[in-house]
Amino acid sequence: xxxxxxxxxxxxxxxxxxxxxxxxxxxxxxxxxxxxxxxxxxxxxxxxxxxxxxxxxxxxxxxxxxxxxxxxxxxxxxxxxxxxxxxxxxxxxxxxxxxxxxxxxxxxxxxxxxxxxxxxxxxxxxxxxxxxxxxxxxxxxxxxxxxxxxxxxxxxxxxxxxxxxxxxxxxxxxxxxxxxxxxxxxxxxxxxxxxxxxxxxxxxxxxxxxxxxxxxxxxxxxxxxxxxxxxxxxxxxxxxxxxxxxxxxxxxxxxxxxxxxxxxxxxxxxxxxxxxxxxxxxxxxxxxxxxxxxxxxxxxxxxxxxxxxxxxxxxxxxxxxxxxxxxxxxxxxxxxxxxxxxxxx
Amino acid sequence: xxxxxxxxxxxxxxxxxxxxxxxxxxxxxxxxxxxxxxxxxxxxxxxxxxxxxxxxxxxxxxxxxxxxxxxxxxxxxxxxxxxxxxxxxxxxxxxxxxxxxxxxxxxxxxxxxxxxxxxxxxxxxxxxxxxxxxxxxxxxxxxxxxxxxxxxxxxxxxxxxxxxxxxxxxxxxxxxxxxxxxxxxxxxxxxxxxxxxxxxxxxxxxxxxxxxxxxxxxxxxxxxxxxxxxxxxxxxxxxxxxxxxxxxxxxxxxxxxxxxxxxxxxxxxxxxxxxxxxxxxxxxxxxxxxxxxxxxxxxxxxxxxxxxxxxxxxxxxxxxxxxxxxxxxxxxxxxxxxxxxxxxx
Ligand SMILES: CC(C)[C@H](C(=O)O)[C@@H](O)C(=O)O
Ligand SMILES: CC(C)[C@H](C(=O)O)[C@@H](O)C(=O)O
Numbered sequence: 001x002x003x004x005x006x007x008x009x010x011x012x013x014x015x016x017x018x019x020x021x022x023x024x025x026x027x028x029x030x031x032x033x034x035x036x037x038x039x040x041x042x043x044x045x046x047x048x049x050x051x052x053x054x055x056x057x058x059x060x061x062x063x064x065x066x067x068x069x070x071x072x073x074x075x076x077x078x079x080x081x082x083x084x085x086x087x088x089x090x091x092x093x094x095x096x097x098x099x100x101x102x103x104x105x106x107x108x109x110x111x112x113x114x115x116x117x118x119x120x121x122x123x124x125x126x127x128x129x130x131x132x133x134x135x136x137x138x139x140x141x142x143x144x145x146x147x148x149x150x151x152x153x154x155x156x157x158x159x160x161x162x163x164x165x166x167x168x169x170x171x172x173x174x175x176x177x178x179x180x181x182x183x184x185x186x187x188x189x190x191x192x193x194x195x196x197x198x199x200x201x202x203x204x205x206x207x208x209x210x211x212x213x214x215x216x217x218x219x220x221x222x223x224x225x226x227x228x229x230x231x232x233x234x235x236x237x238x239x240x241x242x243x244x245x246x247x248x249x250x251x252x253x254x255x256x257x258x259x260x261x262x263x264x265x266x267x268x269x270x271x272x273x274x275x276x277x278x279x280x281x282x283x284x285x286x287x288x289x290x291x292x293x294x295x296x297x298x299x300x301x302x303x304x305x306x307x308x309x310x311x312x313x314x315x316x317x318x319x320x321x322x323x324x325x326x327x328x329x330x331x332x333x334x335x336x337x338x339x340x341x342x343x344x345x
Numbered sequence: 346x347x348x349x350x351x352x353x354x355x356x357x358x359x360x361x362x363x364x365x366x367x368x369x370x371x372x373x374x375x376x377x378x379x380x381x382x383x384x385x386x387x388x389x390x391x392x393x394x395x396x397x398x399x400x401x402x403x404x405x406x407x408x409x410x411x412x413x414x415x416x417x418x419x420x421x422x423x424x425x426x427x428x429x430x431x432x433x434x435x436x437x438x439x440x441x442x443x444x445x446x447x448x449x450x451x452x453x454x455x456x457x458x459x460x461x462x463x464x465x466x467x468x469x470x471x472x473x474x475x476x477x478x479x480x481x482x483x484x485x486x487x488x489x490x491x492x493x494x495x496x497x498x499x500x501x502x503x504x505x506x507x508x509x510x511x512x513x514x515x516x517x518x519x520x521x522x523x524x525x526x527x528x529x530x531x532x533x534x535x536x537x538x539x540x541x542x543x544x545x546x547x548x549x550x551x552x553x554x555x556x557x558x559x560x561x562x563x564x565x566x567x568x569x570x571x572x573x574x575x576x577x578x579x580x581x582x583x584x585x586x587x588x589x590x591x592x593x594x595x596x597x598x599x600x601x602x603x604x605x606x607x608x609x610x611x612x613x614x615x616x617x618x619x620x621x622x623x624x625x626x627x628x629x630x631x632x633x634x635x636x637x638x639x640x641x642x643x644x645x646x647x648x649x650x651x652x653x654x655x656x657x658x659x660x661x662x663x664x665x666x667x668x669x670x671x672x673x674x675x676x677x678x679x680x681x682x683x684x685x686x687x688x689x690x
Contacts, residue, residue, distance in 0.1 A: 088536065088539065090536040090537065091536070091537065091539065095537070118466075119465055119466055119467070119574050119575055120464055120465060120466065120574070121462075121463075121464055121465065121466050122464070138483075138502075138504070138537070138538060139537055141539070143504075143538065143539070143540040143541065144540055145540045145543070145544065148543075148544075149547070150508065151508050151509065151512075152507075152508065152509075153507065153508035153544055154505065154506070154507045154508075155506045155507075155540040155541045155543065155544040156503055156504060156505055156506070156540060156541070157483075157503070157504040157506075157538045157540060157541045158501055158502070158503050158504075159483070159488075159501060159502040159503075159504070160499065160501055161499070161500045161501070161502075162497075162498065162499045162500075163495065163496050163497065163498035163499075164496065164497075167496075189588070189591075191433065191435040191436065192435065192436065192440070192483070192484055192588075192591075193483060193488065193502045194433065194436065194486070194488070195488040195489055195490045195500040195501060195502060196488065196500045196501070196502045198490070198493075198500065199490070199493075199498055199500040202494070221591075221592055222591050222592050222594075222595035222596075223595065225570065225592055225595050225596040225599065226595050226596065226598070226599040226604065228596075229464050229465075229574060229596065229599045229600060230464055230599055230603075243534070243537075246534075246537075246566075246567050247566055247567050247570055247592060249567075250567035250568065250570055250571050251567075251570040251571065251573075251574065251596070253571070254570065254571040254574045254575055255574060258575075259571065
């Protein structure tokens with residue numbers, strides 16, 4: 001009997017639906033007879049909000065949670081659209097999904113694929129993965145404001161970090177390093193953010209004792225950005241908090257040929273909730289509908305999805321096909337569909 | 346009668362005293378007859394702490410505050426030195442000075458000088474300045490921890506942002522843009538840090554009305570790191586919070602030839618307290634005493650100092666001498682003293 005994989009698909013806004021369509025078709029081809037794919041489409045994002053006023057209704061969240069995994073394109077309307085001013089699709093939809101489904105590992109691999117040009121003169125052999133914490137830190141929405149709009153306004157943002165939350169993601173990162181080149185770099189700002197920094201540092205030191213083969217080092221976040229442009233090949237696994245991870249992975253995407261190639265997984269390793277896979281890029285409303293969007297990041301996100309669901313061979317086929325396509329690309333502009341077709345072939 | 350400039354000099358640790366010595370001698374040469382320089386040396390930093398247990402005694406802070414300006418090299422001991430574990434020289438000395446002396450503008454110019462190689466393939470014409478807020482944000486030390494060392498530990502960090510604090514630095518940044526190419530970019534993370542982000546955004550919008558010639562745009566901090574490697578020439582003045590400014594300016598230093606060239610000023614524009622000028626780099630204990638440290642960042646910091654004290658011609662002489670030296674350098678390694686001598690010449 002063939003296994004059935006039930007996917008919740010959120011195409012989202014802008015180029016989101018376009019890249020998701022290509023990713024789904026590559027995923028289906030890669031899985032072949034190993035499983036059958038059943039998809040449920042959820043129409044969520046800025047367009048839905050503008051049409052109906054809904055961001056993420058509870059019943060839809062509950063329905064999404066019944067699936068084996070989620071494939072998401074990109075959400076977000078045109079920057080500056082006044083009708084979206086108070087919607088905050090990012091907090092109400094994307095972050096809500098990550099928090100509600102306890103995606104405590106935000107996994108973001110960075111590979112400079114053969115044939116891809118880096119903006120760096122001498123990038124070296126770039127192949128690392130950032131394990132970004134996904135449910136804590138400055139992302140918790142735990143701030144406030146007083147006397148808004150007056151000269152006496154004060155606005156705060158609280159970064160919340162718990163031993164529970166830090167330890168589980170650090171443990172995941174060590175295990176990942178053990179499967180790779182046995183190097184783990186903690187990135188934080190312990191000299192300034194002393195309370196949170198101390199918790200992260202002590203946790204890494206404690207978990208390190210269980211992984212004697214993994215070499216550990218530490219970098220302040222500012223120094224980490226320097227190494228990402230001067231010596232990105234030094235990194236294997238980077239573990240860091242939600243905000244630093246956000247910043248470092250966009251930079252990592254940029255040095256490895258653009259976030260058009262950067263895949264990510266929002267993972268709940270326990271399996272209690274479905275994990276969600278999405279390209280790092282946004283909805284790029286300026287090129288939506290033109291066929292110019294590169295679906296590669298979405299396609300690579302399906303490789304992470306297949307890996308997570310225990311289909312490593314199918315995942316390998318996706319990665320191999322993308323690698324071959326990137327190496328073969330002539331540099332001439334291609335359409336979204338052409339790239340999808342090339343990868344499938 | 347010649348004007349006397351009273352400088353507090355904090356050489357600090359590692360390469361700090363070495364680069365400060367060269368910077369002071371260049372500064373003296375550049376000032377010539379325009380002013381006489383009186384220096385008071387303060388022995389502060391990790392070495393002082395290890396010798397006496399003092400980080401920044403109140404009477405020394407008061408004495409420093411009596412000067413016209415401060416020149417600082419770098420502070421901080423050997424990373425991982427267990428004797429410094431609980432000292433936190435950064436918070437107790439460097440940040441204490443910035444906060445106590447109300448250095449609300451942390452001014453960090455980035456120029457890719459002719460003759461200097463960028464790690465970027467195609468950097469373009471890089472010449473921008475980051476106006477980093479210096480007295481608020483996540484740097485306020487306003488966090489805490491509960492149940493430390495237990496599985497129930499929670500550690501928080503509070504970013505504090507006030508209309509008072511944001512408006513004054515935003516106003517400074519607009520004025521700076523007006524003296525330059527009339528472009529200002531606000532960098533924040535308004536879609537996630539909604540309370541602080543909203544205050545920053547509304548403040549920039551409000552102050553913009555007073556500077557109709559300045560074109561304003563906005564970037565999320567993650568996107569800003571992308572542009573710093575793909576199109577750094579797009580920036581003129583960047584205004585941002587304390588933590589984002591820390592991260593962006595190290596990255597900016599890296600793409601413009603290394604933080605060995607990056608100067609900074611911690612400025613109190615009101616003049617109520619002396620401003621402090623320092624290279625962005627750290628104390629680099631690994632190369633201390635070898636004569637390998639590049640004093641250029643410290644020397645360029647004296648140009649910012651002279652500008653701040655109303656000696657723009659002398660500042661211009663420093664910058665011109667550094668520019669000439671950078672263009673003439675052969676790429677062969679040079680000693681700290683040789684670079685100082687070359688710039689003086
Ligand atoms: C859209 C935004 C909320 C999101 C984040 O900050 O996490 C994005 O930048 C990302 O990295 O996935
Ligand atoms: C040493 C550290 C506290 C400091 C900072 O974070 O501000 C440094 O990185 C800087 O940028 O001047």
